[in-house]
Amino acid sequence: MMPADYSRPRRVILGLGAGGDMVLAIEAATALAATIGTELLCLMVEQEDLINLAGLPFAQAYGPGGAVSTITARGLEAHFDRMFKVAERALAEACARTNVNWQARRPQGETLHQITASLEQGDAAVLNLRELRGGGHAVFGAVRRLLSVATAVVLVPSAKRSAGAVVAIGDGPAAAVAIAIAEEIGTRMGVRVEVVSAPEFELFHRPIATVVTSLKTVERMGEDEFLNRLTGTGAMVVLVAGRLTEPERRLR
Amino acid sequence: MPASNPQNPVGRDLALPASELRQVCDPAALNFTSTAEIEIVDELVGQKRALSAIDFGTRIDHDGFNIFALGPTRSGRHGAIHKFLEHKAATEPVPDDWIYVNNFAAPDRPKAIRLPSGIGLRLKASMQELIDDLSAALPATFESEDYRNRRKAIDDDFEATQEKAFDELRAKGQKQNIGILRTPMGFALAPLSGGQVVKPEVFNALLEAERKAIESKIMALQEDLERILKNLPVLERERRRKIRSLNAEIAEMVVGLSISEIAARFAGNDDIKSYLSDVRSDLIDNAELFLRPHQEEEAGPFDAFRQNGLRHPAFARYAVNVLVSHCAEKAEAAARGAPVISEEHPTLGKVLGHIDHRSLMGALVTDFTMIKAGALHRANGGYLVLDARRVLTEPFVWEALKRCLRNKKIEFSSVADELSLVSTVSLTPDSIPLSVKVILVGERLLYYLLASLDPEFDNLFKVQADFEDVTERSADSVALFARLMGSIARQESLLPLSAAAVARLIEQAAREAEDAERLTLRVGILADIIRESHYWATAGKRDRIDVEDVDRALDERRYRSERIRDRSLETITRNITLVDTDGVEVGQINGLSVLRIGNLSFGRPTRITARVRMGSGKVVDIEREVELGGPLHSKGVLILSSFLATRYALPVPMSLWASLVFEQSYGGVEGDSASSAELYALLSALADAPINQSLAVTGSVNQLGQIQAIGGVNEKIEGFFDICKARGLTGRQGVVIPRANCKHLMLRQDIVAAASQDQFRIYAVSTIDEGIELLTGLPAGNRGPDGRFADGSVNARVEAKLMQFAEMRRSFGRSGAEASLESKEQV
Structure with missing residues (x-):
């Protein structure tokens, strides 16, 4: 049962970069849209920096081991086209399976900016953790921006861990919402939900598939520490709104 | 009228009295009224010579003294041989177990290990227990705080080294307004303006000198980037090596303990000790096998298919394939003795054993767990009874059997191998030493054909157990036959036979022998007549088989079969x-x-x-x-x-x-x-x-x-x-x-x-x-x-006729000669 002050997301916005890691994010976004019974909007952002780079005369990319390839506007365009087709196909299959209405667009610009721009009050955002580069501060700074509009943000790991517990970190602010979402995910996945405190989460050693918590809890645990713990488990994280108050932040 | 007239004195002398036309068996002389009263006979009647040969053949312990039991069909050879062998085998020791285990150094050459009876199954159970234990213990160990911290330290070290290099490059670039971008093709360097990549039109609007300056900066940084990227695989290899080393160290703690427990259970057996040492090394090297089932990462579209059949296919490498064990439980084995195996359908695979394959994504694969025992494996240390005709008619079996007996070892071979029909992944398991007494049962014709046509036959089947067709008809043999008839009825839960019925069967035995003074030893024929007589007696609601039932059975048999006649x-x-x-x-x-x-x-x-x-x-x-x-x-x-x-x-x-x-x-x-x-x-x-x-x-x-x-x-x-x-x-x-x-x-x-x-x-x-x-x-x-x-x-008339022919011939010859002479004179 959802707490009375929690409103279900109206839409799910899936933000994809031009990298190849899209299947897991699509699966997660589709599953979320199916769970809450809403439509899915996929934004595959064509990064402006890359487009500009491709127009420069010395645009070269260095791959693993130092392999060099030239970046051209045509090559980049072809890459975007290819990625968009792959995304469309994956979306079509996943949404057909789960009976979810979907749309896909390919705006140009900066990924986070484009997602934020598309968000409306009450939407949920799904994106790859890899899209939010940098340390805990950078990642949760971006999440904070998204949650200023969105109801929830889902960060998807690059490697799937399908087996494991659904863990709700439930002793902090917005705990009721996190637990309710965790239970909804647990019911859908057919796994038991573990409700743990933040210290217990630190010591939790069983496999974890999904972590549900609030941004406020993350801020309490420490953004870097939480990110480290999260990447160690390989779990997907669902973050709901709820921030530390200014006195709380100062206290911390 | 010729002399067949009974009045003719010659005919009277030569005609046989009716009493000589059939030597009847007097029921009264049998001294019982029903076979229910007499003791059963538990031996093969009239086959002293053959049984003596089998006894000799099974006792002599030298090469090639295998037995060929030859004689007529339906003489009870198979049953008698089995009974004899089972009786003898019960007093002999239970043979050792044979197992196949993985050869970790060469998986296509599985190792055969000989173990005392019953140990094979115990080792198999222990290995299963080990894998079950490790399935729980190893993942738990690898999930432990200690492991995770040490693993994280390696990863952090790797990432820190990598990030440090990138950070230094990034800082160096930022000083020159050059940024590092992650593109789908890899890393790239680009001039920045306000934190964003400079747009092409802006760049092109720059003075050539400015553009050249930017390009020079980028060229210089590219060398650094290239160096960092080239070094990444080295760092990654080092990271993997450290993780492997850590995994081995962690795995060794768990594996070593578990293996030591098993080794203690089988202390004193060097083969097991050596095998467990190999297992220990392999487990440590491949500890991650135990982690995969829990991670289930990117299993691919065939994952569910792969999981079918075996719980953890990857663990099959540690299984024990108990090829032969004569000991399910110790007490039972003690009573059973040496094996007596009979193979009714002696194909090459069933005699020599075979190696199964299974289809995996369109390919046929196999491993040592799919090695199946043949009759020779099961009979090793005991006796193998085979039908000679079937052995000879199944492709390649005769040659393979001789090869095994000659070389005193069992080597796997399939029809496909023999014909070089297929080329697929296969195994060459260790051969298994063979010590078996083979008893071939066949017709005389086969024995003599083999003896004359196969030069190896005499060396491999030196004992001839020749079963008689008939036995002398005497008071003793008649009494024994009566007991035999009674035994058949009793063993098959048929109605007992009256003395008259037995007498008629003895007469029939003489008829089958085609000799009034002999009795056939093809007791299978008589057994069938008894069964049919039982049917007619039951149909007539009688409580025993009487002479009219036997007569009915004989008449019906004759009627059924004599259409052509x-x-x-x-x-x-x-x-x-x-x-x-x-x-x-x-x-x-x-x-x-x-x-x-x-x-x-x-x-x-x-x-x-x-x-x-x-x-x-x-x-x-x-x-x-x-x-x-x-x-x-x-x-x-x-x-x-x-x-x-x-x-x-x-x-x-x-x-x-x-x-x-x-x-x-x-x-x-x-x-x-x-x-x-x-x-x-x-x-x-x-x-x-x-x-x-x-x-x-x-x-x-x-x-x-x-x-x-x-x-x-x-x-x-x-x-x-x-x-x-x-x-x-x-x-x-x-x-x-x-x-x-x-x-x-x-x-x-x-x-x-x-x-x-x-x-x-x-x-x-x-x-x-x-x-x-x-x-x-x-x-x-x-x-x-x-x-x-x-x-x-x-005789006089015959001689006269012949003399007449001779005279005619002489006169014909003379006249012919004269005619010839006249012709010449005319010429």
């Missing part, structure tokens, strides 16, 4: 095939032959005719001329020719041309049992003495005119009797047989009854003279002191 004899009674059963004819006689079609054999009369004229001393056997006569038949004709040539008209050249024909015979004729009949027909033709057509004749003749025994005498008599009976018995009809065959007479009861009422007779003769007198009613005639046969005798 009935149709054959019908052609005679309908006068399609010409056979007279009354009257007299010169140069014509009723011969008797036996036709064998499958299991059915029956007697059938055939008209034999002889014609004579002057010639050059040749007796033409028309059957031989048209290649319908076999060599034995031709031999018989040549013998009778010799008899004629040496008995009659000695002073003159043989000037006879004679022909002999089996009338209306369109198939082959073999055997010499009609040679006396042919001679009688020839003498009749020469002497112009009519032969009594009421009689039929069988018997072979030698050069001295003595009549010799033939086979199938009962069927032959019965065949002629049935024709006569169909046409009506006249009291003059009968069959002339060799006196030597009297002891073989076990005729049907209706014939014995007809003989006792003088409606049909059996005459026994010893010489041609006796026979010709009986058939013609004329005296045969002996040579007197003057060297001449008595006037009017058959």
Whole structure:
């Protein structure tokens, strides 16, 4: 049962970069849209920096081991086209399976900016953790921006861990919402939900598939520490709104 | 009228009394009323020689003393051999177990390990336990805080090293307004303005010097970037090496403890110790196998398919394939002794064992767990009983069996290998030392063919266990047979047999032996008659099998099987095939032959005719001329020719041309049992003495005119009797047989009854003279002191005819010579 002050997301916005890691994010976004019974909007952002780079005369990319390839506007365009087709196909299959209405667009610009721009009050955002580069501060700074509009943000790991517990970190602010979402995910996945405190989460050693918590809890645990713990488990994280108050932040 | 008339003194002397036509078994002499009263017999009757050979063959412990049990089918060889072997094997030690385990160094060459009985299954259980334990313990260990921290330290170290290099480059670039971008193709360097990549149109609007300056900066940074990226695989390798080392260290703690526990259970066994050492090393090297099932990362579309069948396919490498274990439980094994294995369908795979394959994504794969034992593996250390015919008819089995016995080891081989038909992933498992006693059971023909055609046979099957076909009919053997009949009934839960029923079965045993003084040892046939008799007794709601049930069973068997016989004899009674059963004819006689079609054999009369004229001393056997006569038949004709040539008209050249024909015979004729009949027909033709057509004749003749025994005498008599009976018995009809065959007479009861009422007779003769007198009613005639046969005798008439032919030939030769001379003079 959802707490009375929690409103279900109206839409799910899936933000994809031009990298190849899209299947897991699509699966997660589709599953979320199916769970809450809403439509899915996929934004595959064509990064402006890359487009500009491709127009420069010395645009070269260095791959693993130092392999060099030239970046051209045509090559980049072809890459975007290819990625968009792959995304469309994956979306079509996943949404057909789960009976979810979907749309896909390919705006140009900066990924986070484009997602934020598309968000409306009450939407949920799904994106790859890899899209939010940098340390805990950078990642949760971006999440904070998204949650200023969105109801929830889902960060998807690059490697799937399908087996494991659904863990709700439930002793902090917005705990009721996190637990309710965790239970909804647990019911859908057919796994038991573990409700743990933040210290217990630190010591939790069983496999974890999904972590549900609030941004406020993350801020309490420490953004870097939480990110480290999260990447160690390989779990997907669902973050709901709820921030530390200014006195709380100062206290911390 | 010829002498077959019972009033004829010759006929009276030669006719056998009805009591000699069938040696009956007196139920009263059996000394019981029902087989329920007598003890069963638990041994094979009358096979002392064969059983002694088997006993010897199983005791002697030298190479090649395997046994070939030869003899007739349905003689109870298989059952007797099994009973004998099981009794003997029970006192012998249980053989060792054989297991196959993974050869971690060369997985295509699985290792065979010999273990004391029962240890194989225990080791298998222990290994399963080990894997189960490690499945839980290893992931838990790898999930532990300690491991995670150490692993994270390696990862952090790697990432820090990598990030440090990038951070330094990034900082260096930022000072020059150059940024590092992550693109789909890799990392790239680009000029920045306000934190964003400079737009192409802005860049192009720069002065050339400015553009060159930017490009130079980028070129310089590219070298650094390239160096960092080139170093990444090195760092990654180092990271993996450290993780492997950490994994091995962590795994060794868990694996070492578990392996030590198992090693303690099997202390003292060096093979197991060595194997466990290999397992330990492999487990440590491959500890991540135990982590994968929990991670289930990117299993791919066939993951569910791969999981079918085996819980954790990756763990199969640590399984123990117990190829042979004779010991499910120790107590049971102690009672069982050495194995006695019989393979009813001895294909190559079933004898030598086989290696299964399974289809995996379209390919056939296998491993040591799919090695299956064959009969040789199961019988190793004991006895293997095989049917020789089946072994010889299954492709490659005979050669493979010999190879194993010769090399004293079992090596896997398949038909596909032998024919080089398929090329797929296969195994070459260690061979297994072989110590087995093989007992081949087969017909005599097979034994003698193998002995003569296969040079290895004598060296590999040195013991011949020759089963008798028949045993002597004596009071003791009859009593033993009675117990045997009772045993069959009791073992198969059939009704008990009355003494009269047993007596009738003993008579039938003599009939099957074709000898009134012998009993057949093909007890399977008698067992079937008992089963059928039981059926009729049960149908008649009787509480025991009586003589009428046995008779009914015999009659029904005969009726079911004698359709061809009935149709054959019908052609005679309908006068399609010409056979007279009354009257007299010169140069014509009723011969008797036996036709064998499958299991059915029956007697059938055939008209034999002889014609004579002057010639050059040749007796033409028309059957031989048209290649319908076999060599034995031709031999018989040549013998009778010799008899004629040496008995009659000695002073003159043989000037006879004679022909002999089996009338209306369109198939082959073999055997010499009609040679006396042919001679009688020839003498009749020469002497112009009519032969009594009421009689039929069988018997072979030698050069001295003595009549010799033939086979199938009962069927032959019965065949002629049935024709006569169909046409009506006249009291003059009968069959002339060799006196030597009297002891073989076990005729049907209706014939014995007809003989006792003088409606049909059996005459026994010893010489041609006796026979010709009986058939013609004329005296045969002996040579007197003057060297001449008595006037009017058959012999005198024959000699006169031959002299006449000789004279004719001489005169014909003279006139021919004169004519030739006249011709020359004219020229």
